[in-house]
Amino acid sequence: MTSVTTKNRVQEYLVIHSSDPVLNASEIGRTVGTSRQRVCQILDSIGETRHKRQVKALRHRCPVCEIPISRNAKHCKEHSVKRQERKEGFNYLCRSCSQYKPLEQFAKSNRHFSGYETRCLICKAEWQRRYNQTRKGKESHLKANRRSSRKYPERVRAYYQVYKSVRSGNLVPAEQCEERGCRDTNVRASHTDYNKPLEVRWLCALHTRRTDTPRVSHVSSKLETQFRGYIFEQIDHTNSATRWINALKRYYCQSDISYSLLIDAINSPEPIPGLGRQFKIKARRFLDSIIKSLD
Ligand SMILES: [Zn+2]
Ligand SMILES: [Zn+2]
Ligand SMILES: [Zn+2]
Known part of the structure; x- marks a missing residue:
């Protein structure tokens, strides 16, 4: 039992240093031959406080x-100076090249206070470009x-459909960006709904980013929703179902799951990555509950 002896050694150290005003956990660790974290654990467990750093009053x-x-704030939240919101049509300073540029030349960003990047x-x-080469x-x-x-x-499916159609000549890319007033000829397909993969606008890089692309337009099938709900509510309140559904789709290369897929997976003699015993037990119970509800 190594932990007992470590604890004993720490206690021996404490006996020797009983009058020290402050204890250094790293040093104790070096002396007794264990990590600082372990020493802290032991000290905490025996109610020692001399190793704790006193929090310095915020100056x-x-x-x-x-x-x-x-440390880095200038004012409290209430008294900090509110920066003005950025407006379309005005010029703003790029922190990198120090030039004033119109707002369209800044990417939107949730991380920044102003809603736009500083570069x-x-x-x-x-x-x-430089980062991508590293x-x-x-x-x-x-x-x-x-x-x-x-x-x-x-999304991958939608772009693949576009790619296939362009190659076969059924879809012809526009000569220039379809946004009004833009003459950029370097265009790409931009979707508004991934479920309609061939309904695209041809836009330049800037306007692709400017149009609101669909976040997730993927609608889960009824079975998927049912399965997810059943696992979550009836069984374990985790998101295991989502993980399993993704594993199923990956393994069978399908965009939707079906009853036969579930049954196949449950009875599969070879192991499917991401689907273990728990999946089999719970998926079987799910199917049983469905059959029962049909009766
Ligand atoms: Zn204040
Ligand atoms: Zn710049
Ligand atoms: Zn454009």
């Missing part, structure tokens, strides 16, 4: 009301692509 205060504020599109693209950039690009195509299979 930063709001100049108006004297409320303590964080202009050109600066951002420049940075992105190993980390390539990896994260690939990951993001995989994640989004897993999350929005209907």
Whole structure:
């Protein structure tokens, strides 16, 4: 039992240092040969407090009301200066190239207070190009692509339909951006509804981003909703059903699940990635409940 001996050694250390005003957990760790975290755990468990750092009183205060504020703040929330909202048709400063540019030249962003990024599109693209060439950039690009195509299979499907139609000549890309007044000839297909994959507008990069693309226009089938609801409410209040549904779709390459798919998966002799014993038990119970409700 190593933890007992570690605890004993820490206690021995405490006996020797019983008059110290402050204890250094890292040092104790080095002395008794364990991690700082383990030492803290032991000290906490025996009610020792001398190793805890005293929280220094916040020295930063709001100049108006004297409320303590964080290190980087200038005022408290109430007294901070509200920045003006950005308006279409005005020019704003790019923090990167220090030029004033119209608002259309800034990407929208939820992370920023103003609702727009601080760098202009050109600066951002420049940075992105350089980042994408690094190993980390390539990896994260690939990951993001995989994640989004897993999350929005209907989007991948829609773009694939467009790609096929363009290749076969059934769909002809526009010569220039379809947004009024835009002459950009570098256009791409932009959907308003992924369930109508061939209803596209041809837009430039800027206007693709400017139009409100459908967030998720994917409508779950009735069975999917039923399955999800059953697992969540009747069984375990987790989102396991969503995970299983995605695993099913991936394995069978389907965009929707069906009864026969569920039955196939339950009876599948070979293991399906992401679908274990729990899935089989619960999916079977789900099917039983449906059969019962039909009687
Ligand atoms: Zn204040
Ligand atoms: Zn710039
Ligand atoms: Zn355009």
